[in-house]
Structure formats: C-alpha cells, structure tokens
Amino acid sequence: MSHDYPNIARQILQGLGGRDNLEQAAHCVTRLRLVLKDPGLVKNAELNQVELVKGSFFTGGLFQVVIGPGEVEKVYAALREQTGLAAATIADVKKKGADKTNALQRLVRVFSDVFMPILPALIIAGLLMGINNLMGAKGMFIEGQTLLEAYPNLDGVWSLINLMANTSFVFLPALVGWSAAKRFGGSEILGIVLGLMLVHPDLLNAWNYGKAVAGLDGQSLPYFDIFGWFRIEKVGYQGQILPILMAAYVMSVIEKWLRAHVPNAIQLLVVPITTIVITGVLALAVIGPVTRHLGILITEGLVTLFDLAPMVGGLIFGLLYAPLVITGMHHMFLAVDLQLISTQGGTFIWPMIVMSNLAQGSAALAVFYTTRNARDKSMASTSAISAYFGITEPAMFGVNLRFKFPFYAALLGSALGSIFLSMSKVQASAIGVGGLPGFISIIPQFIPNFVVGMVIAIVVPFGLTCALNMKIVRPGYRVA
Template sequence: MSHDYSQIARELLHSLGGAANLEQAAHCVTRLRLALKDPSLVDSNTLNQIDLVKGSFFTGGLYQVVIGPGEVEKVYAALREQTGLAAATIADVKQQGADKANAMQRLVRVFSDVFMPILPALIIAGLLMGVNNLLGAKGMFIDGKTLLDAYPQLDGVWSLINLMANTSFVFLPALVGWSAAKRFGGSEILGIVLGLMLVHPDLLNAWNYGKAVAGLEGQSLPYFNILGLFQIEKVGYQGQILPILMAAYVMSVIEKWLRARVPNAIQLLVVPITTIVITGVLALAIIGPVTRHLGILITEGVVLLFDVAPVLGGMIFGLLYAPLVITGMHHMFLAVDLQLIANHGGTFIWPMIVMSNLAQGS
C-alpha cells in the first residue's frame, strides 16, 4: 500500500502548531524526535488520527511521534522538504529539548547518558556468565553431575570464561567513571583513574566490608591516618554505582573550574593532579561512605518490598514498567540492578523485564 508522504507531513505540521513551531527534527528507527518551541500548541488528538501515526507523547523535552520502521525515514524526508530544516542527529535534538525538560526528566537523561554507553560491556558479562552457569549447572546435561564433573578438562575453559565475565563488574567503577566524566564534561581519562582508584587492591575489598564492620573472621576496618588529625576508611567500592557517579560529577566540576583559571602553559601539570587529589580525598572521606550507605538503603528497600509482599511488588513493577519505558525513565533501574548484583549476587528485576517484554510481544 502506497502512502502520500507529502500529505502526511503537511498534516503533521498542522497538528504540531505549524512549521514555525518546529525548531529541530530527527528520527530513530521508529519515531520522529521533534524539538518544539511551544508543545502546548500540539493537537495530539488530530495528530494521532493521521495515517501511519501509531501514537505520540512528550518526554525529555521532546515530542515523539511513532511512525514505524522504514516509513519514518520517508515521512522525515517529506517533513524536511516542506520546512527547510537541516538534517539533525538525535543527539542534536536531545540537546535542543534538554532545556524544556523538568528536573525528573533531566535526572533520567543523566542516568541514560551515563549507563547506555557501558551496556555492551554488561551484556557481554551477562552472556558469558550464562555460559559459565551452564557448564557448572548440576543435572542440566548429565544426571547428578555438572559438565565440569564429567569433563574435568573443561575447568580451564570455565576459569577463563569466568575471568572474562567478571571483568566488567570488578572494574565497573572505572567504566562508570569514564562514561560519567564524558557526560559531565570532565576528562574521560581522569574519570577512569578515579574509578580505578576506588577499586585499588590496597583498599579493603568492598565484598568484605560487612565482615570488617561486624568484626567477623578477625577482620577490622583499616584507616588512612591523615597527620593525626582525622581518619579515612581504607575501603574499596567494587560493584558500587553511586560513589563513582557522584565523585565523577564533583571531579568534572573541579576540573572545569580549574581549566578556566589556570594558565594554559601550566594546565597539564596543575589541573590533573589537583583535580585527582581533591576529588580522591572527597571520594574516600565523604562521597564514598555517604553514597555507599544510600545505595545499600535503596537496594535493601527494593529487596524488602519483594521479600515482604512479592506479589504486590511484582504487580507494581509490572504495572509501571511499560509506561516508564515510554518516558525513558526505565534507565534509572540500571543503577538499582547493578547495586543489587553487587550486594546480593544477582538481580530479580531483569527476569521481570524479560517477562514484561514477552507479555507485550504476546
């Protein structure tokens, strides 16, 4: 069936408040992403009746019109032809719409911008862990045995895959530090250094923090004694999200402030070392301890809900997840997921997301 894309574009412009109301336009695989001067001028009821339009909504400072794969490119081309707008990327349009977003939308966008670039590393880790689980699952292929029991020569393969699978999570703060520094306008390499510093082997491994606090197995919290004036916990932040996220933000603010004031001739010597020293002290003395406990409270709260009332928790999550995807707010769950994995060795949110997607597909 052929469509008159020029007519569809004209109807879209009319429903959007006219060509003068359109600042920028881009498209993804299925949607038009539009930056509008005044979103209140949109006649959404009329717009949703236009041929090929599957729906529309306003989120993240942008008006999005769902068209569908393939067709969206032709509608976009007709829209540009009639308005004379220059081609724009999704990033360009997002930047244009950022000022129109409310505080919550801006917060969600930060989470999205930080975590989306590191998703490939997390996906790789998850898939490799799945392979390892198959090799070590008792009774999966052989009654009463794992593949490792039946074929001991696979142990080396299992160990190698396990190493590859764990790498992304062992050095997760470095990944987040890189991505967050890039998002906040700081130096990406300093973000990596800051993240690696928080998991340095000289620090008490975060997995043993609980034992040290409780005094189990003869462990106790080690400290940096700073000139006899105060002490800083000598504790790492393996698998932690909030500490490096906040530290990278503070680092970026400090670095940009210094770059604007330090002469160019000595910037390379002064800015990096000053930024890392100040941020490192703040991260270990204040940001890390505060955000560690905040992260623990958030994850324990989520776990408590599903422990006390799992049916209620599942119903609430199932009810809210699809609308959150539409608005983009589902990206905030990434931080909770990773914190759950760090604290409890796994997350029950991802399986529910899979079931939600399967239910929608059905």
C-alpha cells in the same frame, strides 16, 4: 520491503507542524527525538497515519515519534536532508528541551544519559555470565553433575568466558566514570581514571567489606593513615554505582571551575592533577562511604518490601513498569539492578522487567492474530517480535495503546507474571536481553520458575486480548 523514506519524512514533517516548528532532531534505537517550538501545532491524528509511524508522544521536553529499530535511522537521514538540520545526539536534544522539564524528569534524564551508552557492555557481560552459570549449574544438563564435572576439558572455556563476563562488572566504576564525566561536562579520561581509582587492587575488594567490618576470617578494615590524625577507609567500590556517579559529578564541577580560573598556559599541568587529587580524597573519605551506606539502605528497603509483601511488590511493579517506559523513568531501574547485584548477589527487578516486555509483545501478537487490517497486521507482527527481544516501544505505541484494551491486558499479564516471580524469589545474576532469551541471565536454580512466569506473561495477554476482541465490534479489527 522497500519504503519511500523521503516521502515518509515529508509527511512526518507536515504532521509536526512544518519545517519552521522543528528546532533540533536526533534518534535512539526506536524513536525520533525532536525539539519543537510549539508542540501545540502537531497534528497527532495525521502523524500517526504515516507509514512506519507506530505512535507519538510528548515527554521530558521532547516530542518523540516511534518508528522502530533500523528504520528510524533511514527516516532520520531523510528528515535531515529535507530540513537541513545539523546532526545531533540524544544528549544535544535533551539539553535543548531541559527547560521544559521538572526536577524529577531531569534526574531521570541524568540516569538515562549516563547508563544508556554503557548498556551494551552490561548486556553482553550479563549474557556471558548467564552461559557460565548454566555450565556450572549442578543437574541442569546432567543429573547430579555440572557440565564442568562431566567434561573437565571445558574448564578452560569456562574460565575464559568468566573473564570476559566479569570485566564489565569488575571495572563498572570506570565505565560509569567515563559516561558520567561526559554527561556532566568533565574530561572523560579523568572520569575513567577516577573510576579505576575506586577499584584499585591496593584497596580492599568491596565484596569483602562486610567480612572485614564483622571481623570474619581474621579480616579487618585497612586505613590510609593521614599524618597520624585522620584515617580514610582503604576500601574499593567494585560493582557499585552511586559512589562513582556522585564522584564524577563533583569532579566535573571542580574541573570546570579550574578551567575557568587557571591561565591557559598552565592548565594542562594544573587542572588534571588538582582535579584528581581533590576528587580522589573526597571520593575515598566522604563520597564513597556515604553513598555506599545510602545504596545499602535503598537495596535493603527494596529487599524488605519484597520479602514482607512479595505479592504487593510484584503487583505494583508489573502494573507500573510499562507506563514508566512511556515517561522514560524506567531507566532508573538499571542503577537499582546493579546495586542489588553488587550487594545481594542477584536482582529480582530485572526478571520482572522481562515479564512486562513479554506481555506487551503477546498483546501485540494477539492483535496480529485477530485483525483483518493489513497495515495493523504488519505493524503488530513486527512489533511483537521486537518486544519479545526486549524493545517494547513499537508494540506499546504502535499497537497496544492505540486499541487500549491490549495494553490493559498486557499490564495484567505483566502483573500476574511478576507476582509469581516475586513470590518464587526468582533472581538474575546479571542484566541480559529483556525478552525470550532472558532465561540465560537467571540464576540456574530459578530458571524453571522463571519459565513458568514467562508462560503466564505470554498466555494471559494473548488470551485476554483475543477474548475481549470477541466482545467488541471494531471495523477492520474484528475476527472474520
């Protein structure tokens, strides 16, 4: 369907309080991210009636208008053409709105800015790893055998896919180093070098750290002996997030200080080497060991909670994840997932995220099934499909939150599905697509229980939303 994007942009601009109220604009996959001079001038009722607009809200110092994948780019282009605003990135507008946020929102924004650019690489790696897990799972396709055992010729394909899948996780500190250095204002290439340093093959692989500490298999911790009076653990940080995140921040602070104090004529010679040497020593001697143990404490705390009270953990997560998406705080869970995968071999958080996404999609699908309003039906159908493939904002803001009880039904479905997964100890080996294809990234032995959880998260919100609709008279919404 063709849309009049210039007219849509014009109506959005009117709903925002006019051209003079708009300072800066950018967009993500689904939303316009806007810096407004006075959010009080926004006419929400008028704005939410504009074609393609699925909802709007103010959070993190920014006013956000939910449009949907694909369409948001065209609306943004039309908006820029009418206002004359320069192109801006999400980081630009977030920086502009930073003075309107509190400390927690700024911390969440850091996680979002660092991890969102590398998310595609992690999702691709997760899907490939999931395919490999399925090929190597005994009894998944052939009773008593893996596909590799039944068809030895697949071994080369399996090895090739495994190489591709592991690359993003083996060199994860380099990816985070690049993104974090960019976020903190340092040199991106130095961030990559720092990340690669933390996974250098001369260092003991992080996966063997526990064995070396315990003295198993004849292993012991190797050290850098500095002048005979100071020792630094010769240990890598494969798959870990906190060490490189903190090290990249320190590196950026050091580099920016040096650039401000070193004469221009010798900056190229002095700044990079000084930055890397100082930060490298600090990362291996102090930052790495401290943040490694902090990460271990965080993951062990989460694991203990879900071991002792899986029903409570699943209930809380299932109920709160979607509201956290509204605030943008859900980005923090990506770091938790990666830390769990690194230290525990799998994450129980990501499978529950899938439950929340499916529940939101099913509630929107129920609205599509019951509504008689053509615009609501169109919005609900496209939003449900989007949510089933991991993007829930159109379903939440455009449909479920507007009618309220579909959103509550989705929360209940998410909670019940998450409780079941938590009690069944379902884990994912990697991060994948947070929707219907999500089973690919689940550890094979847990796939049957994961599918049961999917059914719960899909059926409960759909059935409850339809049932509640029978009790509520809503013009244009009630089933004929």
